[in-house]
Amino acid sequence: MRSIALYNLKGGVGKTAASVNLAYLAAAHGxxxxxxxxxxxxxxxxxxHGEAEELKARKVFEGTSPAGRLVKPSPYKQLSLIPADLSYRYLDIILKKVEPPREALRRLLKPFSEQYALAVLDCPPSLSHLADNVFxxxxxxxxxxxPTWLSLRALEQVQAYFRTEGFEPKKIRPFYSMADRRRSLHRELLENPPAAMARRYPAVIPYASAVERMGEHRAPLAAYxxxxxxxxxxxxxxxxxxxRDLGL
Known part of the structure; x- marks a missing residue:
């Protein structure tokens, strides 16, 4: 099983929309x-349309219950979900107590390789014990x-953190999101990407009302x-x- 994380230190950049649509498209491709x-x-x-069970989630991360008990079906074939809720705000406290400190999530994901070929992790915007586990x-x-300087600065901070903390920088794959070519700065950065975008995927996700309507439909784009x-x-x-990058 291969695993990907959708992550950014900055919020409001289209992370969840990308998680939902990539997961759906992967499942739609079998x-x-x-x-x-x-x-x-x-x-x-x-x-x-998934709802987490707080007690079960806590027991899983504490290592007293199998992670498989958290899985819920989605409305789509080949796609399952482990939902979150506000109880996940305590994950950093729980993971801080796990030894070794960065291996808990990898260990929890391993049994899923018997059933799934891809895991998609939708991550909160923070540098934390959870982020270390994800990385x-x-x-x-x-x-x-x-395509703004503040968003690109957040990317550079993540890249610097990888180098400082001993994570493999080549894992990071940025891509432009919520791009609006009507804006001169967006056009400039799309046409002349800075060094931080050197390993980017070429696809550019536009700023679009269709993406905003995902909330209205509670569904990935392809569903409507x-x-x-x-x-x-x-x-x-x-x-x-x-x-192609993952060889799937």
């Missing part, structure tokens, strides 16, 4: 996929970056948007780039 929502806000869980467990860390919707085509391109 790849058994598990989406694990690690963000206490539970946005991915909400899109897929250690994921084969790729996808970082959506809005037309096949010619630019945002859906961009996510499909991103999925194909990821698929």
């Amino acid at each position: 790849i058994p996929t598990l989406l694990w929502d690690l963000d206490p806000q539970g946005a991915s869980s909400w899109y897929f 250690a467990a994921a084969d790729r860390v996808l970082v959506p970056a809005v 948007a037309g096949s010619d919707e630019p945002a859906l085509l961009a996510y499909a391109e991103l999925w194909l780039e990821l698929k």
Whole structure:
């Protein structure tokens, strides 16, 4: 099983939208996929109509219950979900007590390889014990970056953290998200990407009302948007780039 994390130190960059759409597209291509929502806000869980059971989640991370008990079905074939809720805000405290400190998530993911070919981790925007576990467990860390200097600064901070803490920098794969070509700064950074975007996936996710309507439909784009919707085509391109990169 391969695993990817959607992560950014900065919020509001389209991380959850990418998690939901990539997980859906992977499953639609016949790849058994598990989406694990690690963000206490539970946005991915909400899109897929999933509800977590707080007591079970706590026992899993404390190592007293198998992680498989957290899995819920999604409305889509080949796609399962481990939902989050506000209790996940305590994960950092729990993981701090686990030994070795960065291996808990990798250990919890391992049994799922018998059933799934891809795990998608939707992560909260923080540098924490949970983030360390994600960075250690994921084969790729996808970082959506809005074409603005503040968003790119957050990407650079993540890259610097990887180098400082001994994580493999080559795991990081940024991509442009919520890009609006009507804005001169966005156009400039799309056409002349800075060094931080050197390992980026070429797909550019546009700022689009169709993506905002995911909340109205509580569904991935492909469930309601037309096949010619630019945002859906961009996510499909991103999925194909990821698929090639992971050898799926």
